Amino acid sequence: MNAIDTTVVVLYFLAMIGLGFWYQRKASKSLEHYFLGGKQIHWLALAMSGSVSNFDITGTMWIVALITLFGVKSMWNHWMWGFLMGAFFMAYMGKWIRRSGVMTGAEWMVTRFGPGREGLYARTAYALIAVVTTVGFVGYAFQGIGKFASIYVDLPPAYCAVGIFAITTTYVLLGGLYSVVVTDVLQTIILGLASIVIMAIAFTHVSAEQVAQSMPGDWASLTPPWRLDAEQMSRVQGTGYEVYELFGLMLVAWLVKGVLLNLGGPAQLYDFQRFLAARDSRDASKVGAAWSCFLVLRWGMAMGIAVLAMVGFQNIQDPEQVMPLVLQEHLPVGVRGVVIAGLLAAFMSTFSSTVNSGASYVVKDLYQPLIDPHADERWLMRLSYASTVGLVVLGSIVGLYADSIRAVYDWIMGALGAAFMVPNVLRWYWWRLNGYGYAIGTLAGLAASLATPFFDALAPLYASFAVVSLVSLVGTIGGTLATSPTDRAVLIQFFENIRPFGFWGPIRRECAASGAAPPRSESVLLATLNVLLGIGAIGSAYLAPMYLVGHAYPRALACGAMAAVCVGLLKFTWYDNLPPHDPPANPAGNGVV
16 A cells, blocks of 8 residues: 555544544443443444444455355355344344343343343353354454455564454443444445445446456356356365365255344344344334345445456455455555555454454353352453453464464354354244253354364364254253253243244243233234345345446346335335334333333
8 A cells, every 4th residue: 555545544543543532431331331332322323333343354355255256156155144134133033132121142041041040051151152253253353354454564464463453452442332333333434435436446447248258157147056067166276165066065054054043133242232232122123124234335345346356367366365456456546545444444343343242241141140240330341341352362363373264254154153053043932942951052062163173074064064053952952851941930021021923832821821911922924024025125135236236237127126126015014013112211221112
């Protein structure tokens, strides 16, 4: 980068740290202010924050690499991280989470399994895997940001990663969720502008004929192959992506993983936090609806970078470095600085959200309930700072020893993700699951996932995911049936507050037998319809700008029309059926609705 680009990036970093200082006083009022923003943050800001937290620089580099290697069919890969999660958040999961009125996803376990021993076991198991996941994602971010920054700065990737980690950790420490959300809103704007700039450059600089000549012949097809052919394998040879040869088996693992992930609600990171911070369940539903809207431009930008790379570069050795190479080559002075600042914003957003939520699990779900239940707020705030630094250090160590972005991400989403998939799904839909079964299944899955790197036969994602899921399933069901059910009073209170659908028949009947009017469950048919419409709207909205940048106009038009039709139908099936706002007498939105 030249002096102008460097100045833009430096000024951006200084502004972010300044915001951290600005919000330090407000965030330090209490743990609720530090981790949930006092539950007074507007739903649109929370949606922008959650959305841009998924718009991370490492993930975008990975998306570009996949498009470069496989074309549009690489979209199937993203089921692995539940990229259509907004449909589930919007339809029902967002309001279910907010009705619990807790501070962390692990603390939610107490509302489901009670404050006794089984609730404590479930909460501890959840928090442990959340902390391990946080460390894994910090290591994944370390790999990505190091590769990205080393293209522009004449330093080894590890040095670049350490420097950027230090700056980002500083503003997370200072402002808590306040600074995270406020900077996320600014970062959403910057990233949106950066995405539009890259899309425009790709669209105007690369013609339809060049796309046809440079991109793989089947780049626009969504049809997945069962096995990569010789031409496809030649593109991945030596890149580390040869493990995708059995594309069909990988696809099965991606789809199953994604569906289970979305059915189980937000994972153990920042997703849960955004819904818990909403003012009430109506706003939480709106957070879910808007969550995916701010990610639409990301996919067009990724396609633009991939198109520029395929046309402008030959014999790319590392597809994970395609994105920084393209930005260095194709963006004009000044614009390059703004775009890089925007992408660094994406990294900072994801990093800060992940670390902030990870520290909350250490403090609220491990230290306080297990070690010092009576610790005062001042001490817990100090421990929050120490936990944040500790998570960053551990994650950096993981990143130093990882071989690639793909290797870290496949393990996190495949093996580690499988450890808690089954318990997370059953906790919402099956009344008989108890805290012992949840804890046993989760910890058994965690042990299996940590063992997978030592067994070559489990290296492919479809193998590691299947084995860890089976171990977790056996542990969950066996542990549940071998122990007593959760206290009926706890189950009844949970059912009355959350009003889930699924296998809750015995509890629903007990509510009716008590003489009081049984609470009305969410409509499973309406929720399913809204999920399907949401998937259609989000998936089509993601594909439309990708096809537009690639000059595939009929496909772009068809996807845009599909998205518009689904959104129009959601006005009647979803928006008109939202729950009312909490009454004004409860302005903090701390009660259940």
